[in-house]
Amino acid sequence: MxxxxxxxxxxxxxxxxxxxxxxxxxxxxxxxxxxxxxxxxxxxxxxxxxxxxSIDQIRDTVSGVTGQTVAALQEQAMDVMKDEAKSARFIQNGDGTYTIKTDTIELKGTPGAGKVGVTFRGVPLGEWEINSTIRSVIDQAKKNTAAGASS
Known part of the structure; x- marks a missing residue:
C-alpha cells in the first residue's frame, strides 16, 4: 500500500x-x-x-507480505543448507523414507520422489522441489554418513 x-x-x-x-x-x-x-x-x-x-486490498496486501516472507525464508533456508551441508546426517527410516538433519534444517523425503519436506529451525516450510542445492545437500549427507559409518 x-x-x-x-x-x-x-x-x-x-x-x-x-x-x-x-x-x-x-x-x-x-x-x-x-x-x-x-x-x-x-x-x-x-x-x-x-x-x-476494500477487503480485497487488505487480502492482497496480506498475501503479498506472506509471499515475500515465505520467499525470504526459503532463500535463507537455502543459504543455511549450503553452509551446513558438511555436517548433514543421512538417516534411512524404517518405512523407506529418509531424513537429513543439520543443526537448523531437516529434510524428509522418499527416494526417487521429486520433492522433500523442509523444516527450518523447527518451522515446517512445506514440500519443495528437489533442485541442485537440495540434491547436493542430500549427496553430501550420504557421504558424511558413509564416512562416519566407516570410521
Missing part, C-alpha cells in the same frame, strides 16, 4: 480518526465484556470502509 495515500487520507480525515480513537478508548475503558471487542471491531471496520480500503 502506498504511504502517500495513507498520509493524504489522514490529512483529510484526521477529525474522524480522532473521534473514532476517542470512542475506542472510551469503549475499551468502560465496557469490560465481549461486546467491547465487537464494538471495537465495528469501529475499525467502519473507519476502513470509510477510507475506501
Amino acid at each position: 502506498d504511504w502517500q495515500v495513507w498520509s493524504e487520507f489522514f490529512r483529510q480525515n484526521w477529525l474522524i480518526i480522532l473521534v473514532a480513537l476517542i470512542i475506542l478508548f472510551m469503549v475499551i475503558n468502560l465496557v469490560k465484556t465481549v461486546i467491547k471487542w465487537l464494538i471495537v471491531i465495528i469501529i475499525v471496520a467502519a473507519v476502513c470502509i470509510y477510507s475506501g480500503i
Whole structure:
C-alpha cells in the first residue's frame, strides 16, 4: 500500500480518526465484556470502509507480505543448507523414507520422489522441489554418513 495515500487520507480525515480513537478508548475503558471487542471491531471496520480500503486490498496486501516472507525464508533456508551441508546426517527410516538433519534444517523425503519436506529451525516450510542445492545437500549427507559409518 502506498504511504502517500495513507498520509493524504489522514490529512483529510484526521477529525474522524480522532473521534473514532476517542470512542475506542472510551469503549475499551468502560465496557469490560465481549461486546467491547465487537464494538471495537465495528469501529475499525467502519473507519476502513470509510477510507475506501476494500477487503480485497487488505487480502492482497496480506498475501503479498506472506509471499515475500515465505520467499525470504526459503532463500535463507537455502543459504543455511549450503553452509551446513558438511555436517548433514543421512538417516534411512524404517518405512523407506529418509531424513537429513543439520543443526537448523531437516529434510524428509522418499527416494526417487521429486520433492522433500523442509523444516527450518523447527518451522515446517512445506514440500519443495528437489533442485541442485537440495540434491547436493542430500549427496553430501550420504557421504558424511558413509564416512562416519566407516570410521
